[in-house]
Amino acid sequence: MEAVAELPFEMGMIYEGERIRGPDMYVELGGPKVKYKAELTQSREASEIEDGLVKVIGPDLSEMEEGGRYNFGILMEVAGEKIEKDLEAVLERRIHEFCNYVEGFMHLNQRYDIWCRVGKKAYGKGLTSLKFLGMALVKLFKAELPIIEKIQFTFITDESEVVEFHSRALEIYKARDARARELKDEDVDEFYGCVLCQSFAPTHVCTVTPTRIALCGAITWFDARAASRVDPKGPNFPIPKGDLLDEVRGEYSGINDVTKEKSLGEVERVYLHSIFDHPHTSCGCFESIAFYIPEVDGIGIVPRDFQGEAVNGLAFSAMATQAGGGKQSHGFLGMAIEYMRSPKFLQADGGWERIVWLPSQTKEAVLDSIPEEMRDKVLTENDVNNISDLKDKLIEVEHPVVNRWEEEPEEAGEERDLEAPVMELPGEMVGLPAGSGVRIILENARIHADRVILKKEGK
Numbered sequence: 001m002e003a004v005a006e007l008p009f010e011m012g013m014i015y016e017g018e019r020i021r022g023p024d025m026y027v028e029l030g031g032p033k034v035k036y037k038a039e040l041t042q043s044r045e046a047s048e049i050e051d052g053l054v055k056v057i058g059p060d061l062s063e064m065e066e067g068g069r070y071n072f073g074i075l076m077e078v079a080g081e082k083i084e085k086d087l088e089a090v091l092e093r094r095i096h097e098f099c100n101y102v103e104g105f106m107h108l109n110q111r112y113d114i115w116c117r118v119g120k121k122a123y124g125k126g127l128t129s130l131k132f133l134g135m136a137l138v139k140l141f142k143a144e145l146p147i148i149e150k151i152q153f154t155f156i157t158d159e160s161e162v163v164e165f166h167s168r169a170l171e172i173y174k175a176r177d178a179r180a181r182e183l184k185d186e187d188v189d190e191f192y193g194c195v196l197c198q199s200f201a202p203t204h205v206c207t208v209t210p211t212r213i214a215l216c217g218a219i220t221w222f223d224a225r226a227a228s229r230v231d232p233k234g235p236n237f238p239i240p241k242g243d244l245l246d247e248v249r250g251e252y253s254g255i256n257d258v259t260k261e262k263s264l265g266e267v268e269r270v271y272l273h274s275i276f277d278h279p280h281t282s283c284g285c286f287e288s289i290a291f292y293i294p295e296v297d298g299i300g301i302v303p304r305d306f307q308g309e310a311v312n313g314l315a316f317s318a319m320a321t322q323a324g325g326g327k328q329s330h331g332f333l334g335m336a337i338e339y340m341r342s343p344k345f346l347q348a349d350g351g352w353e354r355i356v357w358l359p360s361q362t363k364e365a366v367l368d369s370i371p372e373e374m375r376d377k378v379l380t381e382n383d384v385n386n387i388s389d390l391k392d393k394l395i396e397v398e399h400p401v402v403n404r405w406e407e408e409p410e411e412a413g414e415e416r417d418l419e420a421p422v423m424e425l426p427g428e429m430v431g432l433p434a435g436s437g438v439r440i441i442l443e444n445a446r447i448h449a450d451r452v453i454l455k456k457e458g459k
């Protein structure tokens, strides 16, 4: 923790986990309630940068209304002999980390999805200008990454400037992702890892391969490679492939070894291309969640910015609790939107032939990557928004997942009646004595719970 004479706050890792809840917030910058937000890092010639400069285009914090929500852009420009284009995305991702070092300032997510808050207390203590935030970031970036020789920040809150900045940033993200799409896993000798999010999710280890962009959607294989070369002690590192143990699931002995080591023994096996058994761990930064829908044996996808409930009746936030925190959650996977464009997208689970539902906006965004014969079969909120209608709709559009309904019970050696789900519970669950021999049978049961808490008696 460090107090900087000219700054009205302290900063350090100690503040990294700080959350600013609605009632404690002075203003919100970006976030789900506004349309235009983005952060972008660009490398420049040294002569183009005034080292340490911080500009604010549009109203500054002191000119904003308390409780207000504002469109927001962060432009970081850097120069240095060792700074190359490939490093831009990785440096950009560190904005999240360093903003969170600032007492009373919260930063979530990345790229076009940033969500920041200034706390009331921090504002009261003097965080009344974004220039202070910029000064802190300049200091932190230069202290942590000596390859940065010159750095300047521009914060944008002016309405029309943010719109223009946002669309420029989207073009740049698109170009970064498109470049990575040209490579295949088989073309490279090693993959790369990232543990930047371990400050929030201590057992989370990202593996980044050409066909599997990091789940935050911000780090491609090229980005992670460049970062591991210039900052070998930083959060990015090479992962030797080792042996290919399962081509379809995407299991490599090298990934298993490195993940085990970096997760302190918590995670021993990783499947790159499946949401079952040993899925990739998820921290909290994922752009979307793939979730298993047992009632139809299919997979749904919900992106972070989807308002309302997914087809299974759960909102993104409820499923994020289940998927995130660095765990491996059988049937849940945090992933990048770009991963849906991968030729190996969930290939072990059936790929697009197993996807039964995703919101229309996301479907539109990745439509080119959906096989033509599946485009009308993957349903959206405009077709169906609850599980009971989902099954009928899937039959109607002749979704290939319907064929599984006949096959799977035989494989599993049991009958499964999708029409009337039956659940058996022991009588003890309703207070009958143990061994009463009574069982409770729930027919056509629909149970929704945001969370199940198991408590020991007397606690």
Ligand code: SF4
Pocket (backbone or CB within 6 Å): 093, 194, 195, 196, 197, 198, 205, 206, 214, 215, 216, 217, 218, 219, 283, 285, 286
């Ligand atoms: S989600 Fe993964 S790649 Fe992205 S910053 Fe976190 S650890 Fe790194």
